[in-house]
Amino acid sequence: MEKRKFLVVVDPSHERHLALERMLDIVTQRRESIANFHLLVGFEGADKADPNAPSEVIRGKQWFDELMAPVDATGVDYTVEFFWTANWRKSITDAAERFECDTIMLCESSAEHKRGITDSKWDLVRQARCDVVIVDEGTEAPIKTILAAVNTQAKDAGHQALNDRILERGKFLAEYFNADYHVVNAYTDSENFPDRQKISRMSGLPREKIYRDMGKPEDVIAATAERIGADMVIIGISPRTGLSAKFASHTTEKVMEKITVDVVALN
Structure with missing residues (x-):
């Protein structure tokens, strides 16, 4: 199986660093399938001297050594970059391209947004x-x-x-983590009923692992994730443009807000 390269984003103003914790989980679970990872430690702000910047972003060597001690104990290779930027999304996407990373990992919440993805993170999801x-x-x-x-x-x-990419990625990640794999397809009315046999052909899954429920996508996906005990949900970002893209983005954002587990977003 191909080895993966990860970019892990850490905000020093946070008390808990979920993305780094998940990276450590992956190292523990799939050590042989990780090439290395790049740690990006930084804060979004226009000016380091900004009096409104949280004091927690100023961290010392002891903080960093304690942060990385569990990772160092695994022996995995990693590199580190520190940044303070006025363009958070671009700094991250540039780093991902520079280090040829397959996956960007970051935490869902922040001090200002306990639930819901921030505008800069949403921009990253759309542009990555x-x-x-x-x-x-x-x-x-x-x-x-x-x-x-x-x-x-x-x-x-x-x-x-996009459907093909989602299903391909789902199959890959299920094999990567040796995990159980399921597919869900929401629909809004009986005239728009999904074809389970078609989904089975596309995904290679048996019918009992394919779910079709009527309702808003965010409600159906969240309910199905809870029903099967999903640890990770894969969703696609609409390829549309203009007003329809804005509406679709709002729907996708609602999905991400309702799900309380890891979300893999694909463009």
Whole structure:
């Protein structure tokens, strides 16, 4: 199996660093499949002298040594970069491309947004060229169950390609973590009913691991994730543009807000 390269984002103003904790979980669970990871420690702010910047962002060597001690104990290779930036999203995507990372990992919440993704993180999810994992405290290692959410009723080529990517990534991650794999497809009315046999052909899964429920996507996906005890949910970011893209983005954001486990976002 291919080895993965991760970019792990740590905000020093946080007390708990969920993305780094999850990276440690992955190292423990899948050590042989990790090439290395790059740790990006930084804060979004226009000016280091800004009096409104939280004092917690000023950290010393002892803080960093304590932060990395559990990782050092595993013997995994990693590199570190410190930054203070006015363009948080660009700094992260540039680092991901510079280090040729397959996956960006960051935590879901912040001091200002206990639930819900911040604007800068949402911008990152929309613009990243690799997988973005939004880590949440509802997931506990090891990762045992993965749920992929698709929209097979969509007929345009962009959505069909996105469905293929979601299902491919779900299969890969299920094999990567030796996890149980399920697929969910929400629909809003009986005239738009998903074809379970089609989803089975696309995913390679038996019918009993495919879920079709009527309702808003965010409600159906969250309910299914809870029902099967999902540790990770894979969702796609709409390829549409303009007003329809804004509406779809709002729907995707609602999904991410309702789910309390790790979310893998794909463009």
